Amino acid sequence: MSAPTSSPPAPATRAPEGGTRSRHVDPTRRQQAVAAWMLALPFVLLFVVFSLGPVLASLGMSFTDMKRTDIRNPFAVEFVGIDNYVKLVQDPLFRKVTLNTLLYLLLGVPLTMAVALVVALGINRVERLKGLLRVGYYLPVVTSIVAVSVVWKFLYRDNGGLFNTVLGWVGIDGPGWLDSTTLSLPALVLMAVWRNFGTLMVIFLAGLATIPQEVAEAAEVDGATGWSRFRYITLPMLRPTLLFGAVITGIGYLQFFEEAFVMTKGGPLDSTRSATYFTFDQFGFGNYGYAAAASYLLFLAVVLLTWVQFRWLGEREAKR
Amino acid sequence: MTVIETEAPQRAATKKAPASREGGAWRRTPAWLYAVLLGGLFLVVVPFAWMLVSSLKPEAEVRAVPPTWWPETVTLENYDRLFTGLDFPTYFMNSAIVALAVTAGNMVFCSMLGYALAKLDFPGKKALFAIVLGTLMIPGVVTFVPLFVLTTKIGLSNTLIGMILPFLAGPFGVFLMRQFIQSLPDELIQAARIDGAGELRIFFSVILPLCGPALATLGILTFLTSWNNFLWPLVVAQTEDKYTLPVALALYAVGQNATQYGLLLAGSVVVVLPVLAVFLLLQRHIMQGIAMTGIK
Numbered sequence: 001m002s003a004p005t006s007s008p009p010a011p012a013t014r015a016p017e018g019g020t021r022s023r024h025v026d027p028t029r030r031q032q033a034v035a036a037w038m039l040a041l042p043f044v045l046l047f048v049v050f051s052l053g054p055v056l057a058s059l060g061m062s063f064t065d066m067k068r069t070d071i072r073n074p075f076a077v078e079f080v081g082i083d084n085y086v087k088l089v090q091d092p093l094f095r096k097v098t099l100n101t102l103l104y105l106l107l108g109v110p111l112t113m114a115v116a117l118v119v120a121l122g123i124n125r126v127e128r129l130k131g132l133l134r135v136g137y138y139l140p141v142v143t144s145i146v147a148v149s150v151v152w153k154f155l156y157r158d159n160g161g162l163f164n165t166v167l168g169w170v171g172i173d174g175p176g177w178l179d180s181t182t183l184s185l186p187a188l189v190l191m192a193v194w195r196n197f198g199t200l201m202v203i204f205l206a207g208l209a210t211i212p213q214e215v216a217e218a219a220e221v222d223g224a225t226g227w228s229r230f231r232y233i234t235l236p237m238l239r240p241t242l243l244f245g246a247v248i249t250g251i252g253y254l255q256f257f258e259e260a261f262v263m264t265k266g267g268p269l270d271s272t273r274s275a276t277y278f279t280f281d282q283f284g285f286g287n288y289g290y291a292a293a294a295s296y297l298l299f300l301a302v303v304l305l306t307w308v309q310f311r312w313l314g315e316r317e318a319k320r
Numbered sequence: 321m322t323v324i325e326t327e328a329p330q331r332a333a334t335k336k337a338p339a340s341r342e343g344g345a346w347r348r349t350p351a352w353l354y355a356v357l358l359g360g361l362f363l364v365v366v367p368f369a370w371m372l373v374s375s376l377k378p379e380a381e382v383r384a385v386p387p388t389w390w391p392e393t394v395t396l397e398n399y400d401r402l403f404t405g406l407d408f409p410t411y412f413m414n415s416a417i418v419a420l421a422v423t424a425g426n427m428v429f430c431s432m433l434g435y436a437l438a439k440l441d442f443p444g445k446k447a448l449f450a451i452v453l454g455t456l457m458i459p460g461v462v463t464f465v466p467l468f469v470l471t472t473k474i475g476l477s478n479t480l481i482g483m484i485l486p487f488l489a490g491p492f493g494v495f496l497m498r499q500f501i502q503s504l505p506d507e508l509i510q511a512a513r514i515d516g517a518g519e520l521r522i523f524f525s526v527i528l529p530l531c532g533p534a535l536a537t538l539g540i541l542t543f544l545t546s547w548n549n550f551l552w553p554l555v556v557a558q559t560e561d562k563y564t565l566p567v568a569l570a571l572y573a574v575g576q577n578a579t580q581y582g583l584l585l586a587g588s589v590v591v592v593l594p595v596l597a598v599f600l601l602l603q604r605h606i607m608q609g610i611a612m613t614g615i616k
Contacts, residue, residue: 028513029441035519036442039432043489044448046429050467050486051455057466071469122357129354135603136361139368142599142606144548146566147588150573151371154581160385162370168386194364202607255459258550258566262573276461280551288465295462302459 062293068286084293097278116200138198149262181271207241375586382582398586415564419546425488434497478558500534536605
């Protein structure tokens with residue numbers, strides 16, 4: 001009963017409401033704006049105090065000589081211009097950690113993407129066990145980096161570690177992975193690939209699902225082989241997804257820290273000390289201004305990397 | 321003849337399988353692919369299995385060369401030391417309190433702003449969204465020095481509140497909730513307005529009840545991130561009674577317990593197992609969430 005009586009007026013009121021919306025702009029608009037800002041307020045307050053404020057404060061600090069002792073005595077802080085940045089560029093340790101971080105990025109991102117893509121292509125082709133495979137491969141992603149670092153440090157042990165035991169089966173005398181200045185960083189990268197490729201795999205799977213069946217089938221009818229289907233159909237259509245994956249993986253890898261903190265303490269001989277680790281150390285020494293400047297250079301690197309990846313992987317999109 | 325005879329039953333069998341409706345011989349899954357994928361899965365899971373098995377060995381056996389594949393003596397002594405000798409119950413509670421508070425805060429505050437950004441018109445909307453999105457890219461290390469100064473000044477260093485507050489409202493949640501709420505039909509809101517509902521009431525009684533799936537995804541992802549968070553709790557916690565699990569584990573791993581592998585592996589199990597359980601129970605939401613934010 002109520003449905004037939006109430007439904008006729010509804011469309012009748014709705015139709016003019018839509019039409020008069022622009023004429024009655026002020027009261028509804030203002031109501032909406034007030035409500036919107038009320039809803040936004042808690043977030044914005046927290047955000048300004050704990051995110052935006054500190055981001056700007058950090059930039060300000062990077063131009064000062066602020067030390068730990070200055071928390072109590074803010075008037076002792078002096079403006080030093082770009083001194084911190086000049087010092088950083090000349091600091092051999094900072095150069096070293098920059099190199100380490102770049103190496104980690106350049107090794108880690110392509111490897112992680114390749115593993116994720118291969119696994120995603122595989123899972124995309126199977127008919128059964130899809131769910132199990134997807135969840136299983138994703139497991140490492142949800143775990144604490146600190147905890148898996150403890151586990152991998154144990155796996156990498158020189159004597160009795162799982163890696164060297166397995167290598168021993170085929171007659172290879174495994175090295176002390178984390179004791180070597182050349183192997184320790186790649187060893188951390190290997191763990192990072194294991195820990196992180198699951199995220200990209202899920203994203204790539206979602207991307208693969210958006211490729212229309214008809215395109216692949218048409219190519220098959222035209223006689224395209226598996227490789228050329230991948231090269232000329234899958235890869236180009238997956239381009240935006242790959243870009244997204246490269247960006248988020250790159251941003252994450254530029255900030256690596258926990259692995260090194262737990263597995264190598266940045267050693268041996270600073271071979272696994274990262275830019276974040278450097279900042280953390282400087283903070284520990286009480287050099288707040290210097291630490292802030294280092295963190296801003298890292299931030300700059302993140303922005304630059306994202307920009308480069310957009311240019312490089314996104315160029316075909318722009319041409320269209 | 322034999323070819324035709326063997327092919328016929330095969331075709332009948334594949335016709336029943338739902339995946340074969342797209343046709344195409346190349347689409348049929350070869351057995352080697354299953355073998356490779358399951359082999360890969362084995363490799364991915366091995367570190368977890370090794371962690372669990374080793375944590376049940378006595379300390380001397382953990383260090384045995386060559387390692388024993390199955391514990392000769394199964395013991396819970398490592399766990400016993402964690403929970404009675406060391407203060408892991410406290411660390412566990414601290415982790416749980418921080419993660420739950422951060423999760424609740426993000427679910428509430430991010431959905432509020434997400435709705436405003438998705439469905440309401442207001443001055444400053446575009447700028448606000450751009451700024452919030454922009455901070456997604458900012459490394460945590462950029463803010464922690466001033467944040468430390470701030471929390472020290474307002475007396476929150478070495479407190480759980482100091483750990484919680486900076487993560488109570490994050491940009492990721494806003495992005496996720498905005499994406500989801502945008503997909504809800506505008507007619508719902510218009511109808512509620514015609515019925516005379518105020519703007520805030522529309523959010524709380526019309527929109528929020530429909531956000532279940534997105535809130536679940538956000539809740540789980542936030543909980544996992546917060547549970548595993550390391551750098552900030554490491555900076556804030558100064559006495560042992562304020563350690564979260566990852567902080568405690570990391571400091572034990574680099575401190576004087578560095579060679580007590582049995583103990584450390586048991587600690588890793590305690591950190592990892594709860595999230596693996598949560599994930600396996602609720603993995604559907606997580607997968608949806610990643611796909612939702614990754615591919616719009």
